[in-house]
Amino acid sequence: MKTLQKGKSSSSSPEPRTKKEESTRTSTKTIKFGVICFTFMILGYQTCLFVQHASVLRIESIRDHPDTVYIVEEHITNSAVLKKEKSEVVVKSDTIRRNASHSPIVESVRRERRKVESFEFNPNTISHDGLVRLGFSEKQARSIINYREKGGVFSRAEDFGKSYVVSDSVFRRLEPFIRIPKVDINLADSAAFDALPGIGPYYAAQMVKYRTQLGGYARVEQLMDLYKFDDMKLSSICDLIECNNPHYLDLWNASEDSLALHPAIRRRSTARSIILYKKNSAPEDLTIEALSKAGVIDSVQRVRLIRCTLPVDSL
Numbered sequence: 001m002k003t004l005q006k007g008k009s010s011s012s013s014p015e016p017r018t019k020k021e022e023s024t025r026t027s028t029k030t031i032k033f034g035v036i037c038f039t040f041m042i043l044g045y046q047t048c049l050f051v052q053h054a055s056v057l058r059i060e061s062i063r064d065h066p067d068t069v070y071i072v073e074e075h076i077t078n079s080a081v082l083k084k085e086k087s088e089v090v091v092k093s094d095t096i097r098r099n100a101s102h103s104p105i106v107e108s109v110r111r112e113r114r115k116v117e118s119f120e121f122n123p124n125t126i127s128h129d130g131l132v133r134l135g136f137s138e139k140q141a142r143s144i145i146n147y148r149e150k151g152g153v154f155s156r157a158e159d160f161g162k163s164y165v166v167s168d169s170v171f172r173r174l175e176p177f178i179r180i181p182k183v184d185i186n187l188a189d190s191a192a193f194d195a196l197p198g199i200g201p202y203y204a205a206q207m208v209k210y211r212t213q214l215g216g217y218a219r220v221e222q223l224m225d226l227y228k229f230d231d232m233k234l235s236s237i238c239d240l241i242e243c244n245n246p247h248y249l250d251l252w253n254a255s256e257d258s259l260a261l262h263p264a265i266r267r268r269s270t271a272r273s274i275i276l277y278k279k280n281s282a283p284e285d286l287t288i289e290a291l292s293k294a295g296v297i298d299s300v301q302r303v304r305l306i307r308c309t310l311p312v313d314s315l
Contacts, residue, residue: 120177123160124153134174140165153195154180155240182242185217196237203229213263214308216247222307225263249308252278252286264304270297 116135123144126134131141143165154160157178161171183192185207193204206226211217220243223229249262251274259271273296278286288309292302 118173118177120179121174122179122181124148124180135170136165155195155197156180182240184244185220185223185241186211186243186245186247196240198233198236210263214247216245217243218246218248218308219243222304225304225307249305251288251305251309262308264308265297265301270301 117133119134121130121134128141128145131144132138136144144163147163154163157175157180160166160178161168161175166174183196185193188207190201190204190208193199193207194201196204199207203226206229207223210222210226214222217223220234220238220241224231224234249264251259254262256268256271256275259265259274260268265271265274274291277291277294277296281290288297288302288305291297291305292299297305
């Protein structure tokens with residue numbers, strides 16, 4: 001009976017931990033913590049080595065020759081690339097030359113420095129070979145040609161400079177040589193008008209139609225005769241257009257029929273009144289201002305007739 005009770009009591013209460021077991025557990029935790037810290041130290045050391053190695057390399061790229069980069073290993077020499085006056089870059093013989101990572105395998109001939117030329121050109125018509133002569137790579141020249149083939153037009157020199165393949169340094173060199181001819185409003189077709197900024201197909205068709213009705217423009221300001229073609233729209237393209245071989249209206253010698261059909265008049269009654277005014281007036285009174293004061297023409301007809309026959313500053 002006493003034996004059973006002793007066994008029962010021994011099984012129900014755990015034995016207390018010894019000092020040796022506590023010491024063993026503490027040592028195990030310390031070792032684990034040390035291993036983790038050592039692992040992070042190794043990773044940090046490797047990272048520092050990678051960053052240090054990357055910082056040793058310095059890349060000098062010449063924007064005029066974007067398919068070539070020069071990687072200078074500074075542990076070989078710190079003077080591999082010498083900058084002269086006017087930001088010229090001279091690459092010494094101990095500089096390692098490699099293909100740019102973004103470009104395809106370059107033929108051996110392209111490994112030589114290309115001779116860059118500067119000459120007058122129209123970016124809307126220059127050939128692929130011409131672009132290469134100007135210093136563009138084959139890929140860049142092809143990109144410009146593709147832009148034009150898709151309907152792109154360089155209206156101004158600044159538009160060419162905004163192309164993503166034309167660097168600022170290249171544009172500064174080529175800008176004095178860019179020649180983009182103005183659009184002659186007496187010769188241009190609707191496609192040429194449509195290519196002007198802010199015009200679009202509607203106004204392009206109207207500009208051709210109005211020219212046909214007039215028999216030819218006398219000056220560019222006549223474009224403002226078109227519906228909602230205001231001074232702001234004209235100002236946006238005035239540096240891109242010109243009017244060669246102007247066609248003026250011979251107001252005082254024209255017949256009644258031709259005056260009635262002219263877009264500046266468009267009324268048979270007005271044409272007849274102009275003929276009568278001419279017959280009953282002195283030569284010095286044969287002016288558009290006199291017609292306006294006499295009530296022969298209204299204000300809209302006055303403005304349009306001045307654009308046909310007199311300088312614009314008479315408005």
